Amino acid sequence: MAADEAGADTAPTQGTAPGTGTGATPTNGDTGPRQAWAALPWLVRTAVLWSACLVVVVAGLYLVGRIAVLLAPLAIALAATVFLTALLDPVLLLLRRLRLPAALAALLTVLLLLGILVGVGALVWNLTASQFDQLSQELTQGLDRSRDFVTSTLPVSDAQLDRLIDQAREGLSGSSPDPVSGARTATEVLGSALLALVLLFFLLKDGRSMWHWVLSRVSGPNQSVAAEAGRAGWQTLGAYSRGTMLIAAIDAIGIGLALVLLRVPLALPLALITFLGGFVPIIGATVAGAVAVLVALAANGPTTALLTLAAVIAVQQIEGNLLEPLVMKRQVRLHPAVILVAVTAGTLIAGIAGAFVSVPITAVLWRVVDTVQRRRSAANGLLTG
Numbered sequence: 462m463a464a465d466e467a468g469a470d471t472a473p474t475q476g477t478a479p480g481t482g483t484g485a486t487p488t489n490g491d492t493g494p495r496q497a498w499a500a501l502p503w504l505v506r507t508a509v510l511w512s513a514c515l516v517v518v519v520a521g522l523y524l525v526g527r528i529a530v531l532l533a534p535l536a537i538a539l540a541a542t543v544f545l546t547a548l549l550d551p552v553l554l555l556l557r558r559l560r561l562p563a564a565l566a567a568l569l570t571v572l573l574l575l576g577i578l579v580g581v582g583a584l585v586w587n588l589t590a591s592q593f594d595q596l597s598q599e600l601t602q603g604l605d606r607s608r609d610f611v612t613s614t615l616p617v618s619d620a621q622l623d624r625l626i627d628q629a630r631e632g633l634s635g636s637s638p639d640p641v642s643g644a645r646t647a648t649e650v651l652g653s654a655l656l657a658l659v660l661l662f663f664l665l666k667d668g669r670s671m672w673h674w675v676l677s678r679v680s681g682p683n684q685s686v687a688a689e690a691g692r693a694g695w696q697t698l699g700a701y702s703r704g705t706m707l708i709a710a711i712d713a714i715g716i717g718l719a720l721v722l723l724r725v726p727l728a729l730p731l732a733l734i735t736f737l738g739g740f741v742p743i744i745g746a747t748v749a750g751a752v753a754v755l756v757a758l759a760a761n762g763p764t765t766a767l768l769t770l771a772a773v774i775a776v777q778q779i780e781g782n783l784l785e786p787l788v789m790k791r792q793v794r795l796h797p798a799v800i801l802v803a804v805t806a807g808t809l810i811a812g813i814a815g816a817f818v819s820v821p822i823t824a825v826l827w828r829v830v831d832t833v834q835r836r837r838s839a840a841n842g843l844l845t846g
Contacts, residue, residue, distance in 0.1 A: 535656070545661050547695065585733055709740060715772075716731070716773060727756055750774075
């Protein structure tokens, strides 16, 4: 009995290997990558995991961007098609409520779009075609006056400034396309426009059935999550497209009226530039405003240029602080820093086309990810509750 008690005192507890009790030093068999990873501080492990995830995400986005650049005409056509489909979806729904067939409603919607584009394009061309040469001359005079202002107020000599301007001109002339590549680019643009119109018709006609087919391939509880995420992304894209067009039109009207009141020439072409620049957030409005100020400086002098600058700033402040929160839903709004990064990245990857589509892509992705995360958080809360 005593021997048994002594043996029990000296024997290891069940399920515990000798030498691995609490506070014991790990044996040689426990050393290795896992032990080294566990020995790292939690902050280092967290930084390593997040860095690896960031590298994978950036590499994936870069690969997608490079593929989109290689297939630029197709990518531009697809982006324009999805954007126009989201923009024209309310028109299609209105025609469908009138009990029109899906094909006829889609065809009428596309014809309405073509009528608006052709009508507006013809009107603008008739009113401004003869003024674009004058616009170029006014911009040149404005740049010359700006050059005189820089050399008279800043410690920059005329020779240094001329050297910088010559280098910029050489870079632009070296990167300008030759006639062959210009004709090829025009052909690609025309082909992309035709492809976008055909795809627009089919998306308006069969887009919902295509989406239901995609959802039918998702099984289990993920189907409801995918359906809600897709609906949120589509609503975000529609709100962004319609809101951006409305805000760009308001900016063009406001700045155009200011230019007319200040008797600045070429008010209509400048308003058109402002409207097109409104589709590139922050950067587009800044460039359009700078062009308007340069024309005012060349035509009417520094006083009118300062008044034009004040009008541009006032219109942009009203847009950013009043119109955008009203027109754009809260779900569409992005932080200005995110917008700048997205526009810069899109410009570096795909040029002007990338600048146009980068922000709506970012807004849609953010809404989709946010919707999925909220659904998972709600499901985890139900399970733990």
